[in-house]
Amino acid sequence: MKKFWSIITVIVTVFAAVASFAVNPNSSAQAASNNKKVLVVYFSRTQGVYGGRLKRGNTARVADFIQQKTNADTYEIVPKKAYPKSYDRTTQVAQREQNQNARPAIKGKLPDVSKYDTVFIGGPIWWGEYPMVVRTFLDKESGLNGKTLIPFTTNEGSGLGNTRQVLKKQFPKSKVRQGFTATGNTVKNNPNRVRSQVNSWLDDLGY
Template sequence: MERRKLLGLITAGAASFGGLLAVNAQNSSASDSLEIPVNRSSRPIKRGNKTLVVYYSKTGRNYPDLELTVGNTARIAHFIHARVGGDVFEIVPKRPYPVDYDQTVDQAQREESQNVYPAIKEMVPDTDPYSTIFLGHPVWWGEQPMVVQTFMRDRDLNYGTIIPFVTHEGSGFGNSLDVLDQYYPEARVLDGFSARGTDVYDNPGAARRDVNAWLEGLGF
């Protein structure tokens, strides 16, 4: 699939692969944690009625100099699941990303520029029973890590409801909402959540309150 390079929505307070893309970042306020993609709420849903939280999150060495046993995006995913219930699937690369931060940055850039789709370690669940899928990831080089795009390539989420959430260090959603639209042009996409990874790390309690307020606004 050819992935267009899009302008993207760059706003404040979302999370990314720590500092991975300072080149894509804009100055932002940590309090502006919500971004609103195109809401295609009038499109039909032709799926089951279950909820699934899908996410990829990096542990180990992260920006700026953090050693994470629980990734920042994983924390957001757990907060979502605690409120909405349903099932959870963590996207784990079959070949882990390097422990070294700079090596991971380089690998992520190569994967994106060469359209490399890394294999996922565990079998990806059948998504047909799920009418609502929360899809979360850090923003790497302005979009979804390619291992997340492996999931997106292999599972058709059209005619369902997708709710994106991301972590970043200044880029907000970057181009990830446009990439999402390319994979799933018929999906119903609701308002997404974004937070700076360092904010999630420094104050997870505040991040959880922000997540709950966002979910309440969506009716969860």
Template sequence: MKKFALVLAVLLSAFGVAAESKKSPSVLVVYFSHRGSTKTVGNWIADCADADIFEIEPQKAYPSTYEETLPIARSEQDETMRPLIKKRLQNLESYDVVFIGYPLWFGKMPMILYTFFDEYDFSGKKIVPFVTYGGSPVARGWDEIPQLEPEAQIIGKLAVKNGKVKKSKSTVEKFVKSLNLKDFANQN
């Protein structure tokens, strides 16, 4: 009798766990970072969301200083250029949720992000843009993403001020947890 009760308990707990557990979504963090702040935030997001990471690296690296980069980035924007990306992302189709991070450049996404959105199709994906910025109070550069990727769904947005990045780890983690990513697993 005791044995029977034990077997029953094991079976019930196994079914209980199976009923409660949800499939985890496959999550990717993509970022472009010129001077490291966006990379820091992207790494925290990836740790917290158990995600893979892909860095958008320009084929022609930008100068290391802010001052030298300004005129280059300005002319890229004025001429709506599409700076080339060094490496290709191989398996976008295997991800359900994609965080996409960049530094704010002149109130917009750097043009290399436009190259990125030109090259990949995010139809059916959940997108979470994240941006680091110096001080612009309003622009975050993400208003164009729905036009560039009309078949994707934006499920959250995060902006972190550059001067606060170092102290923002717990804010970033809270943000990731608030998204309840398990709700976005592709059940197919």
């Protein structure tokens, strides 16, 4: 399965890298913005799988690290219909949703993003992109346009995929800053390393 994602990765990452270079990546030299109100939005599937052994999904753990460093509010995107416990079944469902450009429903109330200056938006990479349920969130939150947006992902080879491009396209008035990604395996096996990577990325961004 890993080899497979690596091939997908080469295609997606080369494409994303070229595109992101073309859209002028944000410099890290920005004034500190600690007084900004921050929201961390994330979707993470793996929670509760592996026989319930994994208490927190990979992306959820990265969201926690960001929250702890920035003192942000958080919002977890929970799909109305849970994804299958089986990894393979989930890849099939996810691919179908992507092919259909679906917008799976979100459970519960959405946050009021107008209160925030910066919104981090995280998810696992599914088929090179944000899961479609994250796209549901983006479609419903037109108030994100004009906010500072920062993508983060976990992956097994595809990095940030096309997440930055998706945000830039959907929210042209927003400043989309340099994102963060880690592999799910590193989050699982070496969370302290990921935490310190998150902290130095946020230091560079001024958070």
